[in-house]
Amino acid sequence: MTGRHSGIGMTSQRTRMRMVEKLRDLGIRDEVVLSVMGDVPRHVFVDEALASRAYEVISLPLGFGQTISSPYTVARMTELARAGGNLGKVLEIGTGCGYQAAVLARLAREVYSIERLAPLLTKARKHFREVRATNVRVRHGDGHAGMPEVAPFDVILMAAAATHVPQALLEQVAVGGRMVFPKVQNGEQWLFVIERTAHGYTEKKMEQVRFVPLLPGVG
16 A cells, blocks of 8 residues: 555554554553554554654644544553443544544444544544544534433543543443543542443542643634
């Protein structure tokens, strides 16, 4: 193949496998997630000027004050979302460039994603076409509201940090489902997992992370 899917240089399978080995060294244990991380072409989702760094385990700028998360963060959130099982219907808050959604699309039956910045959403749609992520549905909107008309979701994954989880999103998690999200506590961001049971919600604090803030409105 040619162009951005070229198999030479920084986009080679060997380069991707080095990234996967690094993720394994950093503690990612889900081999299904690791396989998908090696399969999804991250260089498609970053600006061409930064493509040579696409498989480094770092976040990269997207413009508009946004970033593409580090491959470790994407893998870890996906691992927590999967929890060793199959994914059905997933909602992502914060599409960004579309990389996290493209990873989820290889593992879930349906992926819905909301992005508040229209220019980023335009780019993400193009990226989804390039990688043939045909089971992703995106919307320009405010992530705080979620998508109640297609709820409930087996997993809701937030790609932006909030001081609290919007109640509307909690209500859209299916019983037996979970939410994976970064939360601000005492000036630091931590990854949390909330699970919904028939009796309510349980919350578990995981590791420290760094995300852009969850903002209201659209742009």
